[in-house]
Amino acid sequence: EDQVTQSPEALRLQEGESSSLNCSYTVSGLRGLFWYRQDPGKGPEFLFTLYSAGEEKEKERLKATLTKKESFLHITAPKPEDSATYLCAVGGTSYDKVIFGPGTSLSVIP
Amino acid sequence: ETGVTQTPRHLVMGMTNKKSLKCEQHLGHNAMYWYKQSAKKPLELMFVYSLEERVENNSVPSRFSPECPNSSHLFLHLHTLQPEDSALYLCASSQVHLTDQPQHFGDGTRLSIL
Numbered sequence: 001e002d003q004v005t006q007s008p009e010a011l012r013l014q015e016g017e018s019s020s021l022n023c024s025y026t027v028s029g030l031r032g033l034f035w036y037r038q039d040p041g042k043g044p045e046f047l048f049t050l051y052s053a054g055e056e057k058e059k060e061r062l063k064a065t066l067t068k069k070e071s072f073l074h075i076t077a078p079k080p081e082d083s084a085t086y087l088c089a090v091g092g093t094s095y096d097k098v099i100f101g102p103g104t105s106l107s108v109i110p
Numbered sequence: 111e112t113g114v115t116q117t118p119r120h121l122v123m124g125m126t127n128k129k130s131l132k133c134e135q136h137l138g139h140n141a142m143y144w145y146k147q148s149a150k151k152p153l154e155l156m157f158v159y160s161l162e163e164r165v166e167n168n169s170v171p172s173r174f175s176p177e178c179p180n181s182s183h184l185f186l187h188l189h190t191l192q193p194e195d196s197a198l199y200l201c202a203s204s205q206v207h208l209t210d211q212p213q214h215f216g217d218g219t220r221l222s223i224l
Contacts, residue, residue, distance in 0.1 A: 004152070032210035043114070043200050043215035044153075051210065087153075091209025097166060098209055100153040 002027045002092050004101035012107045013078055021073040021086055021104045029093030033071050035064050036087040038103070044087055078108045112136050116201050116216035124224050125191060131219045133184040133201030139214075141207035142184045144176060147198040147218070159184060160207035188221075196223045 003026045013019055025033065032051055036044035048057040050066040057064045061082065063074040073086055088101040114135045123129050135142065144156040158166035159178040173195075175187040184201055198220050202213040 031208070032212070034212050036215075041217070041220075043116075043202075043217045046212045046214055049210075049212050089153075091211075093209070096207075096209065097155050097158070097168075098213065102150070102152045 002090065002095055002099050004088055004090050004099050006086075006088055006101040006104050008104060009102070010105045010107070012109060013075075015079060015108055015110050016077045018074070018076045018078070020075070021106070023071040023073070023088030023101055024069060025071070025088075025090045025101075026069075027090050027092035027094070027099070030090060031093060032091045032098075033066055034089040034091070034098065035071070035073055036089065038085045038087055075106070078106075080108045080110050082106065083108045114201055114203055114214055114216035116199075116219055118219055119217065120220045120222075122222045122224060123188070123191065125193075127191075128187070128189040130188065131186040131199055131201075131221075133186075133216055135182055135184075135201075135203040135214075137203055137214060139203035139205050140181055141204045141211075142178060142181070143202040143204075143213060144184065144186055145200040145202065145215075147200055153200070157186075158207060165207060191221075191223045193223050196221055 007022045035047040038044045048064045053068045085103045087103045089098045091098045141160045146154045157176040177185040198218045200218045202215045204211040204213045
């Protein structure tokens with residue numbers, strides 16, 4: 001069965017303290033792995049799509065990487081405005097839908 | 111307007127009321143989705159429409175009834191809801207209904223059942 005887990009559940013960082021969020025997945029035939037950012041009271045905002053192992057995407061202080069079993073969202077020198085919940089989702093060939101992980105709640109302290 | 115718009119943003123209703131949630135997308139997409147988001151749980155897919163045809167119904171109770179009159183509009187009709195139905199209801203759209211396509215979300219309707 002397709003499955004997505006994320007760790008840690010919550011992360012507190014000092015401003016400027018770089019770190020990584022993990023998304024581990026089990027899927028038959030990965031078709032796409034997606035990262036989203038969700039602010040309180042808002043819907044998820046699309047960040048990246050990764051399609052194959054070894055692929056990397058960057059946007060400002062965020063960099064997403066992909067292996068055959070997991071993806072990392074690296075945050076370099078974070079700022080308080082990076083505080084949000086980050087969601088990972090995967091689409092595979094066995095189910096006709098995208099499976100979402102539970103998310104990582106990131107807090108960046110000034 | 112751009113993106114995906116949901117109304118109302120907040121809704122409080124009694125268990126015997128009937129109400130509807132509305133979603134409109136301005137992205138020219140052909141697939142639309144309803145999700146339920148509860149605290150501490152991953153997003154749960156409820157319904158999928160592709161080119162105005164329902165293609166997925168994830169064992170959702172019949173007290174939730176979707177409607178897709180055209181590719182830009184999606185409704186979720188609610189009746190005789192239960193307290194456990196209180197949640198954030200999110201609408202999303204994608205270019206086509208394929209699992210390699212990113213979905214774009216609205217800001218949701220926060221539903222509270224009294």
